[in-house]
Amino acid sequence: MSAAVDMSRFVRSEKVEALPPPNLARGPIAWVRENLFSGPFNTILTLAVLYLLYVIIPPIVDFLFINAVWTGSDRDACRAETAGHPVGACWAFVIDKINYFVYGSYPGAERWRVDGFFILLAVGVAWLLWLRAPRRDLGAVYFFWLFPVLSYILLTGGNMDLGGRFWLGFLAVGLLFVAVMGLAAYLLKASIRSAVIIGAVILAVIGLTLGLVDIDWGLDHVPTSLWGGILVTLLVATVGIVFSLPFGVLLALGRRSRLPIVRMGSVIFIEFVRGVPLITVLIMANTMLPLFLPGDMTVDRLARPLIGVAFFASAYMAEVVRGGLQAMPKGQYEGAMSLGLNYPQMMIFIILPQALRIVIPGIVNTFIGLFKDTSLVAIVGIFDLIKTIEASRIDPEWAAPTISYTGYAFAALFYFIFCWGMSRYSLGVERRLAAGQNR
């Protein structure tokens, strides 16, 4: 074709076969020259960064590994004058205190129950997160119902001892509820039979849940004031994550609702909770919640910040989900409506799956923020991981110069592993979903 520059008429006579692209692979030296030393400015930057790394990295490695103390039973192992060599991180301290960091003051003989909770949590998380796991629908039932119930029984000991009067009252309220469901169905001209069945099923699930926590399983009662460490951190994070997604979706839908009351309620809730710091929410949940309740009713000291965190995360999640809903083209709504799908069907099958996929990065971002924010529950006296470290580092048994640094380094490592794991997982999901649709 090169000779054809001045041709004014042309008819292709043979097809041009597809050729491989020109060789783009290059050696490491070419890469370095192109990316690190491509000009005077980049060369200076590269050298400056290399110098910074030279200044920072060796002392960190020295501290964390080379001069670190791995064994020992008290402060003598971690003091330079008694150990006889410069001392970096005192991992012996973490190893010695690890049970406290994991379980808090949970009684030693009962700690297998906490281990059970960790295993149940791991099973649930793996079942839900592994996208090709079998029966993920059962996984959802497990994670959102069975796992919380079992965890409650395991951790507190169950045996709520509700008493016969409570059950009589429950039965009465339950029957009334089913009757109201049936009446509502009659008034709305819907199927009375299915309404009564739905009501009975809801009643049965609640009854079964209460029954399970009412039974005396022979476990000792462990008050929540003894819980602590990683147990509490994971518990707060799990409750926050499990509640924030469904509530966030409901709030986001509420905020876009055509019904003024629903919309106003959602807007007020979201803007109020987003408008105050988490610490304020926690302190309010801790001190003001009991004021609103009747005198003989108390909310558990651990449950208060749990509720606060769940509210807080829901408000943020609602805004993330709303972003996804607004990114949906109008045509998707119209396509669904023109087929006769009603509002819940349209949302569940068409809009939410796509909207939530768009905002996976935002959802995971909120989860990561929530996970780290759990450390703020220490403000209201809950012994999460950070608080147990705080309490341990002033232990005179382990009074040594690097104890505090070691404790915080351990906490940093713990948070980093979890947050980085969430981030990597979400990247994997995004890539998989994108590949599935091949767009």
Place this chain on the structure above:
Amino acid sequence: MATTLTTQQVRAAAVDPRAEAAVQMIDVHKWYGEFHVLRDINLNVRRGERIVICGPSGSGKSTMIRCINRLEEHQKGRIIVDGTELTNDLKRIDEVRREVGMVFQHFNLFPHLTILENCTLAPIWVKKMPKKEAEEVAMKYLTRVKIPEQANKYPGQLSGGQQQRVAIARSLCMSPKIMLFDEPTSALDPEMVKEVLDTMVSLAEEGMTMLCVTHEMGFARQVADRVIFMDYGQIVEMNTPDEFFKNPQHERTRLFLSQILH
């Protein structure tokens, strides 16, 4: 004087219960805020009738057919679809939408579902059809629009013409009595227009009641029973295709036709 008479005649025809009416629009008006987008629309579509609606952009033709399945709400007048009047009653709206299929300019397929799932979703959840039966029905219609082999692909993997044929099949899976087409070929590459029009022609030949907003005048000549020309939210002229193209009455119609027929 003459115009009043005509309007009255149209109205009389519109409310005549003996007429085999699929769609009746009586004195329909609609506003977007202050903007009067539909003005005095009177239209009576008989069962099995094929109607082509054309007009300049912004003339209200899309809005008019979108009122028929309540994607847009009319503010004045009555719309009766297959004997059911459209009101704010959600149950009635759902009833009408079950009977009325719609094909959009931009297909509006669900990108996260396969072609087969796109076609079976509504029959399974709206008509409560067993999954297996729904899949059989879907394959039947996908075969009709000549793409059964794409059933397990995603919409994004298909060409525009194929996607639009899937959209037609998806609507047909609900066995609608009336089909609405909103510029079904406007977003397609020129080479894909024919395959979609062929599908629509075969549908028309089977006696489906159709309302098509389109500028494919060849299609209008071939299948339409009536052609409607709209401008400024009004029906300007309505006639059989022969008369409409050969002998347009209104000055605006003549101008429009002279612009699009070269």
